[in-house]
Amino acid sequence: MSELHVPAQPKRTLGGWLLIAVPYVWLLIFFLAPFLIVFKISLSQVAVAIPPYVPTFDLAEGWNGIWDSVSEFSFENYVWLTEDDLYWKSYLSSVVIAAISTLLTLIIGYPIAYGMARSPQSMRPTLLMLVILPFWTSFLIRVYAWIGILKNEGLLNQLLLTLGIIDEPLVMMNTNIAVFIGIVYSYLPFLVLPLYASLERLDGSLLEAAEDLGCPPWKAFWKITLPLSLPGVIAGCFLVFIPAVGEFVIPDLLGGSNTLMIGKTLWVEFFNNRDWPVSSAVAVILLLILVIPIVLFQNQQQKMAEREG
Amino acid sequence: MTRGPTWFNITSLVAGFSFLYLPIVLLVIYSFNESRLVTVWGGFSTKWYASLLQNDQLLDAAWVTLRVAFVSATLATIIGTIAALVLVRSGRFVGRSLFSGMIFAPLVMPEVILGLSLLLLFVAMDYSRGFWTVMLAHTTFASCYVAVVVQSRLVGFDKSIEEAAEDLGCPPVKTFFLITLPIILPGVIAGWMLAFTLSLDDLVIASFTTGPGATTLPMKIYSQVRLGVTPEINAVCTILVALVTMGVIAASIATKRQQTQKERDERAAFGAEG
Numbered sequence: 001m002s003e004l005h006v007p008a009q010p011k012r013t014l015g016g017w018l019l020i021a022v023p024y025v026w027l028l029i030f031f032l033a034p035f036l037i038v039f040k041i042s043l044s045q046v047a048v049a050i051p052p053y054v055p056t057f058d059l060a061e062g063w064n065g066i067w068d069s070v071s072e073f074s075f076e077n078y079v080w081l082t083e084d085d086l087y088w089k090s091y092l093s094s095v096v097i098a099a100i101s102t103l104l105t106l107i108i109g110y111p112i113a114y115g116m117a118r119s120p121q122s123m124r125p126t127l128l129m130l131v132i133l134p135f136w137t138s139f140l141i142r143v144y145a146w147i148g149i150l151k152n153e154g155l156l157n158q159l160l161l162t163l164g165i166i167d168e169p170l171v172m173m174n175t176n177i178a179v180f181i182g183i184v185y186s187y188l189p190f191l192v193l194p195l196y197a198s199l200e201r202l203d204g205s206l207l208e209a210a211e212d213l214g215c216p217p218w219k220a221f222w223k224i225t226l227p228l229s230l231p232g233v234i235a236g237c238f239l240v241f242i243p244a245v246g247e248f249v250i251p252d253l254l255g256g257s258n259t260l261m262i263g264k265t266l267w268v269e270f271f272n273n274r275d276w277p278v279s280s281a282v283a284v285i286l287l288l289i290l291v292i293p294i295v296l297f298q299n300q301q302q303k304m305a306e307r308e309g
Numbered sequence: 310m311t312r313g314p315t316w317f318n319i320t321s322l323v324a325g326f327s328f329l330y331l332p333i334v335l336l337v338i339y340s341f342n343e344s345r346l347v348t349v350w351g352g353f354s355t356k357w358y359a360s361l362l363q364n365d366q367l368l369d370a371a372w373v374t375l376r377v378a379f380v381s382a383t384l385a386t387i388i389g390t391i392a393a394l395v396l397v398r399s400g401r402f403v404g405r406s407l408f409s410g411m412i413f414a415p416l417v418m419p420e421v422i423l424g425l426s427l428l429l430l431f432v433a434m435d436y437s438r439g440f441w442t443v444m445l446a447h448t449t450f451a452s453c454y455v456a457v458v459v460q461s462r463l464v465g466f467d468k469s470i471e472e473a474a475e476d477l478g479c480p481p482v483k484t485f486f487l488i489t490l491p492i493i494l495p496g497v498i499a500g501w502m503l504a505f506t507l508s509l510d511d512l513v514i515a516s517f518t519t520g521p522g523a524t525t526l527p528m529k530i531y532s533q534v535r536l537g538v539t540p541e542i543n544a545v546c547t548i549l550v551a552l553v554t555m556g557v558i559a560a561s562i563a564t565k566r567q568q569t570q571k572e573r574d575e576r577a578a579f580g581a582e583g
Contacts, residue, residue, distance in 0.1 A: 290418075
């Protein structure tokens with residue numbers, strides 16, 4: 001009898017297929033197809049033309065025309081990326097800056113998420129709201145707000161000078177320190193939210209049991225709280241690390257000329273040098289670097305969803 | 310976790326929230342600064358707000374941004390809600406993992422890649438760039454956020470109400486509008502608001518996909534910020550922050566009221582039964 005109630009496959013009508021088709025086709029056109037075009041243009045050469053690359057496909061010439069174009073493809077741009085050390089230095093320093101920032105975000109975010117999970121039930125919605133609210137305010141504005149604080153004659157230096165902690169202004173703007181602060185500040189909610197979710201579910205009686213058995217609080221934290229909150233830590237770190245690698249606004253506004261990040265390099269290559277093929281090649285490599293963490297992240301999310309479901 | 314907070318917890322919360330809010334508070338305070346020097350306090354003044362009203366370029370950019378945000382958020386909400394329904398309800402179908410991958414990937418994809426790839430698509434289609442291309446680009450990445458928000462609402466959904474309607478002969482489309490939509494409405498509204506603010510904020514994707522005559526507000530702010538910090542920008546930012554904050558707070562109050570109403574109705578219904 002039971003199989004009557006559990007249809008393995010809902011019967012799909014024409015309307016059902018149409019429902020799938022609308023978002024599917026949209027994403028195929030506006031998400032997947034553009035990547036194929038980026039890949040294609042990364043194999044082209046820059047040219048003084050509109051659009052500024054050759055070859056371009058001309059469908060009017062039929063298959064022969066397309067084949068001619070394909071035979072003109074070359075991996076020259078990729079070779080170029082390995083020859084000029086600007087690019088691999090940018091990739092490397094993006095990954096390093098993103099990793100350091102992620103670690104800093106975790107160190108600052110963990111006590112916040114922990115404090116939220118330990119606060120009285122009635123206060124939690126308000127605290128949650130307070131973490132989410134900055135996420136709704138413009139990213140650009142939040143980065144901009146730091147310029148006035150970190151400048152040489154900025155508010156932080158004024159405060160430190162008045163208090164007599166320093167004798168001359170600290171140089172923070174246009175350094176990597178400013179970039180770290182910018183990334184930590186902008187991405188903090190992304191880490192706190194999943195971490196809070198996993199800490200909130202933690203069973204308090206485990207900690208009580210540990211305490212009753214004479215386990216000191218720091219050891220209970222290390223042996224119980226931290227391992228159980230690990231899914232939240234991992235999800236939060238991915239959510240900070242992946243977008244931070246390709247970040248443009250923060251290194252551009254807060255970082256200096258010495259701050260190399262690949263998002264900025266791509267932007268300069270595209271808007272200042274107008275070299276579309278090379279910027280496409282830069283994007284393809286960046287995507288390849290990010291595919292590993294993105295896939296790991298999705299697997300982890302799926303595992304978590306299955307455990308809950 | 311049920312145990313009460315310690316001093317360490319309270320200190321870390323206060324420090325953490327100060328870190329999150331102090332920069333924005335300072336930005337708001339200095340938008341009322343009389344002095345042109347942003348970091349020297351010269352007395353209270355609202356003159357920078359008055360000078361905003363004279364700045365036609367900025368007002369134009371604001372108008373373009375609002376229109377793009379409104380149209381793209383609405384379109385993204387429709388597409389994203391359908392996508393969420395497909396993810397939760399459609400079971401297995403060919404290419405399902407590609408579909409869910411395409412929904413989740415834009416959430417973490419660097420904006421420079423999304424912007425570049427969409428621009429190259431519009432160039433390949435020989436589509437003249439401007440208002441519509443920015444709108445299409447924003448719709449695409451915002452619909453993925455809407456899908457995730459609505460999906461979380463659909464997961465905790467009691468399917469038996471829908472099945473009851475369908476058993477009683479209600480056509481699927483009518484069931485959706487009479488039963489499913491009202492229940493997932495808070496998620497749909499939150500999705501629309503998220504899509505709207507994402508579009509309002511976006512600098513990178515808009516910079517890639519825009520064309521002549523469609524400069525958005527973030528692009529305008531960005532080009533001025535590069536020249537230096539000015540009280541006018543502080544004033545623009547303050548207005549934006551105030552609008553978004555009011556919107557979010559109003560929405561959360563409305564959701565809360567709806568929830569209390571629902572609880573009261575349920576209690577009344579059970580009371581009547583007993």
